[in-house]
Amino acid sequence: MSRSNIGKEKSPFFHRLFTSLHMLAEFFHRDEYMLPVSEVQNAIYRELEKELSLQKAETTQLIDMYYLQRMKDQNKLHHAPFGSLTVNAYYDVMK
Numbered sequence: 001m002s003r004s005n006i007g008k009e010k011s012p013f014f015h016r017l018f019t020s021l022h023m024l025a026e027f028f029h030r031d032e033y034m035l036p037v038s039e040v041q042n043a044i045y046r047e048l049e050k051e052l053s054l055q056k057a058e059t060t061q062l063i064d065m066y067y068l069q070r071m072k073d074q075n076k077l078h079h080a081p082f083g084s085l086t087v088n089a090y091y092d093v094m095k
Contacts, residue, residue, distance in 0.1 A: 014056035
């Protein structure tokens, strides 16, 4: 396996699992079964959905999600007892 193929097989596998999870949820929420959405999409379902979405994501998406979460966390802070420091960072993909 060449270094450029590392991780290439992983993403489609988790994408199929993610799609299958949604298909199962839709199946159990259909006509004859009609389970409530709250039962189908419970805490375990949401945790699995989040894990699969992270696993199927590309590296650049994960980096974007990380910085977005950091920005949200920093915006929640209203009081900085030690002051503040502004840092700009970016990720440039080499093609």
